[in-house]
Amino acid sequence: MNKTTRRGYALIPVILAFLAGTVILIFQFAVHGAAWSSNRANAHLFKSGSLSTAGTIFDTTGKTLAKTVNGKRVFNNSRAVRKATLHVVGDPLGMISTGAHAAYKSKLSGYSFIDGIYSIQKYGRGNDLTLAVSAxxxxxxxxxxxxxxxxxxxFNxxxxxxxxSVSAPSFDVNDPPSDPNKLDGVYLNRLFSGVYTPGSTMKIVTALCALENIPDIESRTFTCTGRMQVGGGEVVCMGTHGxxxxxxxxNKSCNCAFAQIAQLLxxxxxxxxxQxxxxxxxxxxxxxxxxxxxxxxxxADALGLSWAGVGQYDTLVNPCHMMMIAGAIAAGGQGVQPYVIRSMQSPSGVTIYKAMTRNSQIVIPAANAQKLRQMLRTNVTEQYGDSRFPNLQMCGKTGTAELDGKTSHSWFVGFSMRDDLPLAVVVVAENAGSGAGVAMNTANAVMQSLLYNKIR
Ligand SMILES: [Zn+2]
Structure with missing residues (x-):
């Protein structure tokens, strides 16, 4: 073996180490590149800490929600729209982590793994996003x-x-409060990041479990005397239903009947x-x-299980998740995932992303989904009244989530049965009392807006 060859062998570990390093670097870049490039320290994208070259954010009808003018983010000219869309659009500083400005920062900035921040350098701005929301x-x-x-x-x-997608409290991004932290969790989008005691909306889950496990559930009867002794305590009903x-x-949201059903299950x-x-x-x-x-x-003991069956106990539900459950029932059993971004356009105007319909992990056997659909429809026709939802053919369930020492949370979750209006809705109004009040009225108001403006 001559000297040169020996030296060559000696280099092998060095070459291997170099290659390994390159692989790690590429991996790191693939994983973190988007975050690195849109880091606030990167002067290409941010000016004085603000996202200054991001593309325009439109609503589903083409209304501008946010755009960049002379290096500054400018928002919709209606104060109501600015406040209502704050959490889905996000703020220029990215404090609202689920808002488009933070969650889709790399898309807005035009970053891609292949050509980095190329589109920013070429066009001076990033991609435009069209959100699915209607302002x-x-x-x-x-x-x-x-x-x-x-x-x-x-959602559809x-x-x-x-x-x-609305969360309250909110603020006007053009006139932010001096201390936003004083507003109760204002940076949180409660639709995505909040959890609440579900109250009687949870009876949908108990009812489904009964349909799945008690063959003659639809012909059984229960007795309600307004209160029921369980274990060492009692379950109280809002009425006396006999x-x-x-x-x-x-329909009557009878706690005594649903507590008995929970115990049977x-x-x-x-x-x-x-699950x-x-x-x-x-x-x-x-x-x-x-x-x-x-x-x-x-x-849970017997009393805890009874309260869990009517949506109290220590159950907590995310509103978007509850809306997805209603959507799966409405769709006949197979749920779909809500999407925020409808499409994305490059600075040269080419559509480079279009939302696709994706199934969610929520699946309900078709026969039971159909039965639940009918039952939720009779809640409206027999109990709340179709007059609460003109022209909507609504199905749904209210919830009045009882809280220790505070006014209840008001819930409504439901969907339209109209073939041309395949929309499911959820509303939670904190400490607003009965679900038949603020939550139901809000559900109707937002559904009427979508019906009237023909937005699907
Ligand atoms: Zn009852």
Missing amino acids: DACAAAWNALGGYNGAVGV YKTGALLC EIGFQKAL GPEKLMATA SLGFNLPIKTDGIQLAISSFDVRR
Whole structure:
């Protein structure tokens, strides 16, 4: 072996180390490149800490929600729209982590793994995003909430388009409060990141579990005397319903009947159904992680299990998740994921991304989805009244989530049965009292806006 060859062998470990380093660097770049390039320190994208060269953000009808003018972000000219869309559009500093300005920063900036920030250097600006939301529908929902904190969501349960995403409290991005932290969790989009006691909206889950596990549930009757002794305590009903069947028990939201149903089912079956609907599981929607809904009755005693069956106990539900469950029922069993971005256009005007319909992990056997659809329809026709939802053919369930020492949260979750209006809606109004009040009125207001403006 001559000297040269020996030297060559000696170099092999060095070459291998170099290659390994290159592989790691490429990997790191692929994983973190988007974040590095849109880091606030990068002067190409940010000016004085603000996202200054991002593309325009449109609503689904082409209304401008945010754009860059002379290096500054300029927002929609209606104050109501600015407040209603704050959480879905986001703020220029990216404090609202699920808003488009933060969650889709690399898309807006035009970053791509292949050519880095090339499009910024060539065109001076990033990609444009068209969101699925309607500015008008968001404003209608915002106004109907009437100052209550909470969340409103509407999505197309066939395509997944998220047409309304509103969270309150909010602020006007043009006139931010001096100390936003004083506003109760103002940077949180409660639709994606909030969890609430579900109250009677949870009876949808208990009802599904009953359909799955009690063959003669539809012909059974239960007795409600207004209160029921369980273990060492009691379950209280809002009324005294006497002998009551399964469907009527849902229509009247009878706590005594649903507590008895929960006891018939037991903890394992209730947890299995909840899990099949996405409880205790991470759910992502368009890259945004929803707060996990939790349902755990493994250690519940008989009283705890009874309260869990009517949506009290320590169950917590994310509003967007609840909307997705309603959507799966409406769609006949297979749920779809809501999407935030409808399309993306490059600076040269080419559509480089279009939303696709994706199934969610929520699946309900078709026969039971159909039965639940009918039952939720009778809630409106028999109990709330179609006059509360003109022309909508609504199905749904209210919830009045009781809280220790505070006014209840007002919930409504439902969907339209109209073939030309495949929309599901969720509303939570914090400490607003009965679900038949603010939540139901807000659900109607946002659905009417979408119906009137023919937005799907
Ligand atoms: Zn009752």
